[in-house]
Amino acid sequence: MVLDLLFNLLIYPLKQIIEFSFSLFYHVFKNPGAAILGVSLAVTIMCLPLYIVAEKWTELERDIQKKLEPGVKRIKKFFKGDEQYMILTTFYRQNHYHPLMALRSSFSLLIQIPFFLAAYSYLSHLSLLQGRSFFILSDLGKNDALFTIGSFTINVLPVLMTLINCASGFVYTKGHSLREKLQVYIMAAVFLVVLYDSPSGLVLYWTLNQVFSLTKNIFMKLKNPLKVFFTCVCAAILFCDFYLLFLHPGSFKRRLLMTVVISFIFLAPLFVKGISRLIDGVLFPLLNSSKSRCLLFFTSAAGLFLLTGLFIPSSIISSSVIEFFNIDGLGSPLCFISNTLMQSCGLFLVWPTFLYFLFNKRIQTAFSALSFVLFVCALVNTFVFVGHYGTLTRMLTFSENIAGRVLPFVMVLNLAVLLLLAAVSVLAVKYRFLNVLTGISGISCISLFAAGLLYSNVIRKSYNELSLTYSPQSAVELKPVLHLSKTQKNVVLFMLDRSESAFFNSILEEDPSLKDIYTGFTYYPNTISYGGHTIIGAPPLFGGYEYTPEEFNKRSDVSKLTKNNEALKVLPKIFGEQLDYNVTVTDTSWANYQWIPDMSIFEGMKNVTPLSLENTYTGLWMDLNRDKVKENLVSSSIKRNMLWVCFFRISPPLFRDAIYDDSKWWNTDEEIGDIQGFIDYYSALYFLPQLTDFSSDKPSFLNITNDSTHSGFELNPPDYVPAVKITGTGTGEFAKVSGYSANVAAFKLIGKWINLLKENGVYDNTRIIIAADHGIGKDEVVKKLYNGKLSDGFCMDHLNPMLLVKDFDAQGEIKTDTTFMTNADVPLLLLKNLVENPVNPYTGKPMTDSIKKEKGAVVTTNSTWSPDQHSSTTFSIKENQWYTVKDNIFDTANWSKGRQ
Structure with missing residues (x-):
């Protein structure tokens, strides 16, 4: 615990600087060796002011030692033991000197230690170095082993590093005392021992440091x-x-x-x-007042610390505590706040305070003024120029691309406001309103602290409540929970969230064996959904045309929640009550408008068994596949990314896209996705054969929802399984498009389940539909499949969901049917020839597709994904967010703006 605290306070800020520098230079040169060179140069330049101060301290210590040396020699000559000690102490005190001040001569060596530890922590575990070469170094992730004598190998780079270190020390200590020379050479020997068997990438960094140090020492002699x-x-x-x-x-x-x-x-x-x-000139009042200078600096630094370490993290987590619930077994999400609190404390309090007292009052004056301006600007960016960047996932990345989300006018306005604030702050110092500035920063600190505590208390209460109400039961064994009949009809619906229709042919192209598995299926590529998010796209899929967004909004006298739950229960009610089927429903999206589906809405329905398969089998899968995932990957990523989200929030909008770095937050770890979240869903499909038996004494209806296809997590081809290191991409047409891997994995796993049905003679008497609520929405797909773009820039692929249908006794190769379909056709396809003229059991209206036949599909481009972002009874859709689509959806001429 103490070591973690010291690491986060002292080493972590430096590690982040090193990681950012490495990522920056890697972006530029695309070579890890060149990136290490850049990091070494950047760190050397950043440390130059420290070395200059260290040199001054060293010179001061030498002068004092030289001045005191005659007196010290006389005392040591005539006195011994305790008497010598007491007289020396008195002598030092009379000359205003303390023996501990001798450490000043070692300062230039001491400041290397935290930077070395930060570099060691980062580079010695960097997967990006594994297998990568740089000139004569064949693998930067291993020791160099450049010279071999028989079976004995010699690492040359650490030896070269030591020689350069000694040469640098020789130049630096020329004319200095023997004690100072010994310090340098002993330190060089220590680094040789410590780094001899280290990865060559780390040794290369420290070797380059010594080269730059030698260069610096030569420069200092000019x-x-x-x-x-x-x-x-x-x-x-x-x-x-x-x-x-x-x-x-x-x-x-x-x-x-x-x-x-x-x-x-x-x-x-x-x-x-x-x-x-x-x-x-202007800042002279600060220069002239040590008390005001210190007070302004500390209140501003404390404000930045509280804003980034407490307020922003607690506000993010409190908005959706359930997403951060017991991640990697850590329990309360408050652990993420305490972690960010320590990191922020080191970055905005500990190191700035060290630097503040290291320099003279002129530099302190600049520090104080700059700290206040940065704090005020951070407050304005956080609370005024918030911006709309989409949904922030639990991995602290945005669900959509954020590029272009901020208008140029807003960026210019923001910069103008920040410059005005800086000018006003400087003028306030000039006209001696220092108490006002200190008051502003002090009151802001108190407010941020109070708000952070309030949010933290919300998190604590929510966690305690969730611990009682939301406790996903991790299965300890596999036993059948899905029951099909061998003698009577079975109907199965797989709702694969965000499964992309365009990927299907690419999947078959890459793995032709799937064609022999999915026999009897008909693929409907010309299918449209009614919304680009589950909240709008799923109700029609489950409930039919009465729950399309236009029809949904017409019933404005009924609450949105009631209509949503109706849609989810239409099929279970018909199959369970009217047809007397055994019905099993799993993980239905937005059940009771809960992020984690509230399956209790199905309780009490005749013949209906609600289940949660997602989240349930994660532990079992992890136990069987420990080699495929990094331990604590999710929690580690959150702990690392949270501080970067804070940087994002406090920064001007102009720089936010660069800080976000296409969701990487300048992270150089090759595996940063939400693997646990993916496995929560993936494991339910993985164990599907073990969860299924054929013991049902009645016809059976399975309504299975799975979110694995919603993930953009990359998997290892050709089997498309999770892996610690992804070794390549697939060969299909869309193999490099985000989300493709998860779609392939889902169809491979469902394919294994289909083979189980075939082996047990159940395939022919089973009707299977695989459908999605919406597509992914990728420009790469639009360019290849559509004949143009819409004038408002909406990605049409977002509304092209998967639709595959296998009817009773259907056989033969997969067919492609280009009939115009919508995902609201799914209930009718499931009930076909089972119910004559089906009726919605909740509204009493006939379930037909007459709306589609009369005017096509009235769809929406609305991007609001959460229930609480809409009104209580209807979807909040603007008039310019409607399209009417008919016939061939890939022809933009068939997309008419508005509702026809």
Whole structure:
């Protein structure tokens, strides 16, 4: 516990700087060795001010030691034992010196330790280095073993590192005392022992550090070291700018932004002069008042700490406690807040305080003013320029692409407001309103602390309630819970959430054996759903045309919740009561409008058994497949990403897309997806054969919902199973599109279940429909399948769900039927020839597809996914969010704006 605290406070901030630097340079050069070189250079440059201060302290210590040396020698010559100690102590006190001050001479060595620990923590476990080469180093993830004598190998790089370290020390300690020289050489020997068998990537980093240290020491011996150094840096920046603008293959927008950012280094001398004048002029009241300076700095730093460490994390988790419930067995989500609290404390309090007291009062003045401006700007960005970026998942990534979500006007307005705030803050210092500024930061600290405690209390109460009411029963054994009949008819509906229709042919192309499994099925590619999110797309699939969004909204006198639950219960009620089938319903989406479906809505219905298969078999799967997943991956990712979400929230909108980094948050770990969330769903399909028997004494209806296809988690082809390291992509047409892997996995697992039915002679007397509530929505699919785009930019593929139908006794190869279908046809297809003229048991109206035949499908592009974002009785859909679609959905001419 103490070590974790020290790590988060002292080492973690440095580790994040190293990881960000590595990721940045890896983005640029696409080579881990070059990225390590960049990290080493960046760390060296960032540490230069510390080394300069260390050198001053060392010189000061040498001067004092030289001054005191004659007196110390005389005392040691004439006195011994306790008497010598007492006289030496008195002598030091008279000269205002303490022996502990001698540590100042070792400061340049001491500051290397936390950076070394941070680099060791990061690079020694970086999977990206495994198997990657750099010049003569064949594998950066292993020791170099460059020289071999028989069966004995010698790691050359650590030896080279030590020689360079000694050379650097020789230059640095030239003319210094023997004690200082010994310190350097002993430290070099220690690093040789520690790093000798380490991965060559880590040793390369430290070797480059010694090269740059040697270069620094040589520079310090020059007449004008800063000018020469700045000239070299400018040359390096020019090279980077040229590479980014003309050679790098990445996004031009990001390349241009990176070029602009690093090019600010050219203006460094102007910045230094400007800040110096600012300190001597406008900020003089701060420079002249130690108390005001300290108070403003600490209240501002504390404000940033409370905002990022407490307020933002607690507000995020309190909005959906159930998503963070007992992740990886950690219990209360408060553990994620305490973790972020420590990280933020180290980043915004511990290290800034260390730096504040390290420098003189001029630098302290700049620190104080800058801290206040950053804090005020962070508050404005967090509470005023919030932005709308879509749904934040429990892995702290957005469910949709956030690029282009903020208008350029908003970005310009934000920058103007921030510049105005900075100017007002500086003028407030000039006109001696320091108490006002300190009051603002102090009151903000108290407010953030109180709000954070309030949110934390909500989390605590919600967790305690969930512990009593939501306790998913992890199965300890596999036993059949799905019962089919060998002698009577069976009807099965698989609702695969967000299963993509366009992927099906690609899946068959990649794995032709599935064609022999899915015999008798008819594939309907020309199928449309009524909404791009489950809340709107699922009710028609389960309840039919009365629950399409347009018809749903016409019954405005009935609550939205009631209509939703009606739709989910239509089929179980007809099959259970009217047809006297044994009905099993699992994990029905948004049951009772709960994120984790509340299956109690089916309790008490005749012949209906509600079950939860998702979340239930995760533990069993994990026990059987320990080699396929990283331990505590989900909780580790949340602990790491939460602080980056805070950076995102407090940053200007202009930089948020870059901070998000396409959902990676500058993470270099190759496996960062929500594997546990995926396994929660995947395991239900994985164990489907073991969960099924053929003991039903009556006809059977299985209504199975599964969310595994909703995941964009990558799996290992060709079997498409979870793996610690993904070794490639599939060969299908859409194999590289996000979500493809999960779709292949689902069809492979359902295929194994179909083989079980065939082996037991149950396939022919079973009607099976595999359907989805909506498609994924990918531009790659639109480009290949559609003849154009809609004028408003809506991705039509979002409304193209999977629809596969296998009727009783159907045989032969998979057929493709291009008839215009909707997912509201599913109830009619399930009831076909079983119920003559079916009637909705809740409204008494006939269940028909007459609406589709008369005017096509009236669909919506509304992107509001959560029930509480709509009104209490209807879906909140604007008029410009309606389309009427007929006939061939892949022809944009058949998409008419509005409701016809």
